Amino acid sequence: MTAALTISGVRKTYGKLEALKGVEFQIQRGEFFGLLGPNGAGKSTLINIIAGLVQASAGNISVLGHDTVSDFRTARRLLGIVPQELVFDPFFNVTDMLRIQAGYYGCGEEVWPWIDEMLQRLDLWEKRKVSMRALSGGMKRRVLIAQALVHKPPVVILDEPTAGVDVELRRTLWTFMRDLHSKGTTVVLTTHYLEEAQEMCERIAIIDKGEIKALETTQQLLARHPFRFLRLKLAEGAVLPVELQPLVAANINGSLELKLETSKNSFSSVFALLRRDGVAIEDVQTRDPDLEDIFVELTGRKGEVAA
């Protein structure tokens, strides 16, 4: 079966800077796929090449088998992209904007019921006759999402759809996207919020410095580095045994977070050492590694996910 998106040897250079170094991967039909990377990793460049906003220096991309350059009309009709920037056309109201967008994709009145449905599901119904320039940022973001979906594309790319939006919109958006995904839509997501990617995506690619560093299912990625975390809040004046001090990964509000390799450091061995030295403990917490731990491990960068 043809992949939803096939990215083959895509390179992009800006003078001496190589933004993409021969990126190659496929996204299968019906997947909920995450594309993550730190700022400047090449993620937006890749999305812009898929969208036709940037010309690749080499390589090609196809959407459901249709090349985005030689067969750009079909490829674009199969694709819906929510751009990262909050852009809008100030001359039109919400409904006009969506109908115009549908028209660009060759859709007429037959999609108006779908437009009405989206307006309701994205809580835009009350604003449907309001000028785009009068909408709040969150409302503009909702319109951008509706615009990307107006022609019912089988492949949707959401470039930071939840950046700077409130919890309510996030919830609305994810409910809507889950529903579309359950009906067969392929969803590609980039996000600042790794917990979102971990929760939503079946497979994740991590891109850094123009190269794919990892491309696995979310579960495989999480199991890739078999460690767990043990957070200890020691009693006042208590000192961690010398053997455990190299395992301290972080000091969070006075609690020490130990990074334990499951094959080497068991919880029981840690507690045995604490008992040996008579260390009094006020509180204990454990947690499994999350996507952010994996991300930091692969890219060496923290707190600058996506862009």
Next chain:
Amino acid sequence: MTPNQRGFYTLLKKEVMRFWAVLGQTVTAPVITALLYLLVFAQAMKGRAEIYPGVSYTEFLVPGLVMMTVIQNAFANTSSSLIQSKVMGNLVFLQMAPLGPWEWFFAYILAALVRTLIVASAMLVVVLPFVHLPIHQPLALIAIFVLTSGSLAVLGLIAGIVAQKFDHIAAFTNFLITPMSFLSGVFYSVHALPPFWYKASHFNPFFYMIDGFRFGFFGVSDVSIWHSLMWTAGFFAVMTAICLWMLITGYKMKK
């Protein structure tokens, strides 16, 4: 209607809706400006000798003013639309859509044609009760009008593609369109000019547009109508070739 045709039609409709939404600025204002020119110059030049036999100065002035307004508005329509979309960032909606260079080209040009048709018609409707304007050669009139409006709309599209900010469009308008349209024989016959400026006028394509348009009304002009038609059509062809090359290659539009 095929999807491509619908895409083209939608872009054309959107461009018309865009200038229609600000009609006071895009139609009323240029019509009033042109009528003020007419009022002032017609009064100031009252009693001067006829420029062509049987054609008063006011009659002579009207086609020139109409064409000058068409020139400026055709350019403004495409250039301002494109630069606004660029600066606001909403050009991505079009760039990501399955529209090819030809759809872009014809939709923008036809929308400008619609605007200039409205502006020119409004001007003529207002002045016709006061100024006698015979239509001597309707085909020449239509041909020159369409080619002029089309040429300037294409030039506006080129300016919009090249420009990165509003200042660049203002430079095009202030240093190219306005001087060339003022120095094209709107207010005078080029035969009244000193030899150097008389010759220089013959390198200004706007001169042929205005002179040809005047011929359509009066059947007389400074140069032959065929000469005017060739210059105007040639200018349109050159502008179109440059513009299509830009649209096809993604010049200044795709990084």
